[in-house]
Amino acid sequence: MEIAINTEGQSPLFAQLVEQIKQRVLDKSLAPGAALPSIRQLANDLQLNNKTVAKAYQLLERDQIIQTKGYRGTFVHPDAIANCTIDLAAWVFAQLAETIETLRGAGTTDSEIRIAFADAMHNRQAKEN
Amino acid sequence: MSIDLLFxxxxxxxxxxxxxxxxKKTISRNQFILNTYPMDEYPKLYQNSIFVNPDQIVRKAMGVYRVVNGIIALFGLGLLILMATSGYKPNxxxxxxxxxxxxxFFLLQIAPHMVLEVLTYKWYGNMRKIAVLPTRTADLTPRRLSDFIPLPxxxxxVFLYGAWLVLFVAKVGFQPEHAASKYASVLVITLSHFxxxxxxxxxxxxxxxxxxxxxxxxMRSIKVVVQINTFSSILMSLFMIVNDHTSDFNLTQYEPVFLSxxxxxxxTVSVLVLHQTNKIEDVxxxxxxxxxxGK
Structure with missing residues (x-):
């Protein structure tokens, strides 16, 4: 089963990769438990940076669509089909939209919301580092 | 059969x-490609940023390759005739x-093949520089060693390399004072396998x-490389085992025969694997x- 990446497309390369793999899981050409190529193989075949493929694999692993079993390789998660239907990006968007509406209702301006969001993200990153 | 005649x-x-x-086989393979898949119909095959007329360059390179190999073949035949007539005994x-x-002489023989390999590698390098492929495809199937060669x-x-190493150590023994000279070949052969x-x-x-x-x-190209390298490793270990133990069987004089x-x-194995696994008709x-x- 093949995937295709468009380097001139609108969406980022890692996002295209995530979507294509999810699509293959949903159309059942990738069955649960099926082995996936290594990051290096896929990056070489698609002429992408290893980090781009690694990022896509990280996101897919976080969403429990794939699972890494140490040196044995990467496999499709047993619950991948069910987990593919959960759109985390859409959920994040909905949560933010709701929060923005609440903040606007309290009288804050868009600039204040943006600055507060940036500060919150910055503080979080500083704490993590 | 005497050693001389055998050699x-x-x-x-x-x-x-x-x-x-x-x-001759390599030249006929390339000529088949040039004649069957001409530049005007298959431009991507000849895409190259360096040459103006890439197909003419390939034809010229094949001509030089033929002449150089011919000269080396004549030189080899000359050596044989010289040996036979001068009284120099191969034994x-x-x-x-x-x-x-x-x-x-073997290194001289493979030199034109190595040059051709390097030129082909460079040719593909130029093709990669020029090729603009906005849509790139990949197969989601992992490639494993067993896809290209039976694991036995x-x-x-691996077994023959281990066997050679064990036999070598058993024969030479551990002598720290001669370690550098005796074990240099172990290092070279091990690095070759790696x-x-x-x-x-x-x-x-x-x-x-x-x-x-x-x-x-x-997939076929990978299969060719994997099979050639595995068979070369097997042959190298077999040769080393035989070569290290000729003196045990009073066969030292046969060493040039074994080497040749x-x-x-x-x-031969490399060429056979290439022509059997990667037939030009299947490309x-x-x-x-x-x-x-892009596919």
């Missing part, structure tokens, strides 16, 4: 196979410490050399057409 036969085989028969090669000349052959290669294994791994996981190559052809036979076998040349999308 003449084996060395003649080495000269004819490596410097005449195999180059004295080992005793006279002239083994290096058998090796040197790999196990045999090189063959590393090269196979790089082909399995690495980038396509030819950016337009169809997936099935890429081993070198010829390695090249998908449609990917090199002007309107072909």
């Amino acid at each position: 003449y036969t084996v060395f003649l085989g080495q000269v004819l196979l490596i410097s005449y028969f195999f180059p 004295m090669i080992k005793a006279n410490e002239d083994m290096v000349f058998v090796m040197f 052959f790999v196990a045999l290669a 090189f063959l294994a590393g090269m196979a791994a790089k082909y399995i996981r690495g980038k396509k050399h030819d950016p337009h190559q169809a997936r099935t052809d890429q 036979l081993f070198l010829t076998l390695i090249i 998908d040349f449609s990917v090199y057409k002007a309107d072909a999308a």
Whole structure:
């Protein structure tokens, strides 16, 4: 089963990769438990940076669509089909939209919301580092 | 059969196979491509930023390749005639410490092939620089060693390397004062095996050399490299085992015969694997057409 990446497309390369793999899981050409190529193989075949493929694999692993079993390789998660239907990006968007509406209702301006969001993200990153 | 006659036969085989028969096959393979898939119909096959008329350059290179191999073949035949007429006995090669000349002649024989390999590699490098493929495709199936060679052959290669190492240590023994000289060959042979294994791994996981190559052809190319490297490793270990123990069986005089036979076998196996596994008729040349999308 093949995937295709468009380097001139609108969406980022890692996002295209995530979507294509999810699509293959949903159309059942990738069955649960099926082995996936290594990051290096896929990056070489698609002429992408290893980090781009690694990022896509990280996101897919976080969403429990794939699972890494140490040196044995990467496999499709047993619950991948069910987990593919959960759109985390859409959920994040909905949560933010709701929060923005609440903040606007309290009288804050868009600039204040943006600055507060940036500060919150910055503080979080500083704490993590 | 005397050692001399045996050496003449084996060395003649080495000269004819490596410097005449195999180059002829390579030239006919390239001429078939040039004649069947011309530049105006298959422009991507000839895409190159360096040459104005790439097909003419290939024809010229093939001509030079033919002449150089012809000269080397004549030189080899000349050596044989000189040996036969001057009274130099091949059974004295080992005793006279002239083994290096058998090796040197082999290196001379493979030099044009190596140059051709380097030029092909550079050619693909230029193709990759030019090829603009906004849509890139990949197969979601992992490539494993067993896809390219039956694993018992790999196990045999590992076993024979281990067997050679054990036999070598058992014969030479641990003598710290001579370690550097005695174990230098262990280092060289081990590094050679690692090189063959590393090269196979790089082909399995690495980038396509030819950016337009169809997936099935890429798989066949990988199969050729993996099989050639595995068989070379097996032959190298077998040769080393035989070579290290000739004195035990009073066969020291046969060492030049074994060396010539081993070198010829390695090249023969490589050429056979290439022509059997990657037949030119099976290659998908449609990917090199002007309107072909990447496969």
